[in-house]
Amino acid sequence: MSTTPLFKGSDVERLRRAGEAAAGTLAYVAGKLTPGITTADIDGWVREDTERRGGRPSQLGYHGFPATVCTSRNNVVCHGIPRPDEQVLPGDIINVDVTTCLDGFHGDTSATFLIGEVSDEARHVVDVARRCRDIGISVVRHGARMGDIGAAIQELAEREGCSVVREFGGHGIGRSMHGPPHVPHFGTRGTGLTLRSGMVITIEPMINLGREDIRTLPDGWTIVTADGSLSAQFEHTVLVTREGCEILTPSPF
Ligand code: MF3
Ligand code: CO
Numbered sequence: 001m002s003t004t005p006l007f008k009g010s011d012v013e014r015l016r017r018a019g020e021a022a023a024g025t026l027a028y029v030a031g032k033l034t035p036g037i038t039t040a041d042i043d044g045w046v047r048e049d050t051e052r053r054g055g056r057p058s059q060l061g062y063h064g065f066p067a068t069v070c071t072s073r074n075n076v077v078c079h080g081i082p083r084p085d086e087q088v089l090p091g092d093i094i095n096v097d098v099t100t101c102l103d104g105f106h107g108d109t110s111a112t113f114l115i116g117e118v119s120d121e122a123r124h125v126v127d128v129a130r131r132c133r134d135i136g137i138s139v140v141r142h143g144a145r146m147g148d149i150g151a152a153i154q155e156l157a158e159r160e161g162c163s164v165v166r167e168f169g170g171h172g173i174g175r176s177m178h179g180p181p182h183v184p185h186f187g188t189r190g191t192g193l194t195l196r197s198g199m200v201i202t203i204e205p206m207i208n209l210g211r212e213d214i215r216t217l218p219d220g221w222t223i224v225t226a227d228g229s230l231s232a233q234f235e236h237t238v239l240v241t242r243e244g245c246e247i248l249t250p251s252p253f
């Protein structure tokens with residue numbers, strides 16, 4: 001389907017439950033992140049916790065993706081594949097991106113975590129990425145334009161000396177993990193699709209400390225910064241409403 005679906009009633013209730021499950025699993029993992037664990041440990045925790053909540057990890061097998069969760073560490077922008085030989089060490093930053101399918105609907109959320117003592121630069125890019133997601137969410141309402149979201153995010157990122165990844169954006173979500181519309185995290189106010197109440201989208205800016213350019217590793221999945229700089233990301237799934245939006249993946253992050 002190329003048009004964006006509008007959700008109401010019991011579908012919204014099911015989207016809330018899927019979103020809460022994804023957010024709950026992210027919080028569960030967050031409580032277990034400690035130096036010395038591996039990203040494969042995170043994959044196992046997401047698998048177990050998602051099942052405990054009655055859900056299924058949406059990412060597993062998606063276009064052949066080999067894991068239940070994306071774990072993107074330091075210079076990895078997104079789509080990092082958990083591995084038993086990849087340890088999480090003091091000074092690292094790591095994004096954990098959880099997508100859960102529950103009762104036919106998907107919820108998608110991520111956060112970037114600081115492991116032990118990290119550099120000021122690492123703290124900065126993580127802080128900017130969180131603020132970029134939140135300022136994007138703050139402009140969402142019925143009648144806003146897609147470019148309003150992108151412009152708010154891009155201005156904040158660039159004012160803070162960071163850059164916005166262009167090749168990936170947020171997306172519509174509901175009965176599928178990924179659907180229309182595409183949600184760019186850069187752009188021009190007053191342009192693009194007009195948001196309508198009942199649309200469900202993700203906002204998930206990928207923010208680089210250095211240049212915006214990216215590269216794909218030979219595994220075909222892992223996206224890294226071209227200049228090797230740190231990258232951070234936060235993501236929520238939100239329901240567009242008349243007055244603003246409802247965050248469907250509520251968490252402390
Ligand atoms: N959760 C990711 C997103 O925010 C989707 C990753 S697709 C995968 O859209 F196949 F890499 F898992
Ligand atoms: Co997403």
Ligand code: CO
Binds near residue numbers: 098
């Ligand atoms: Co995600």
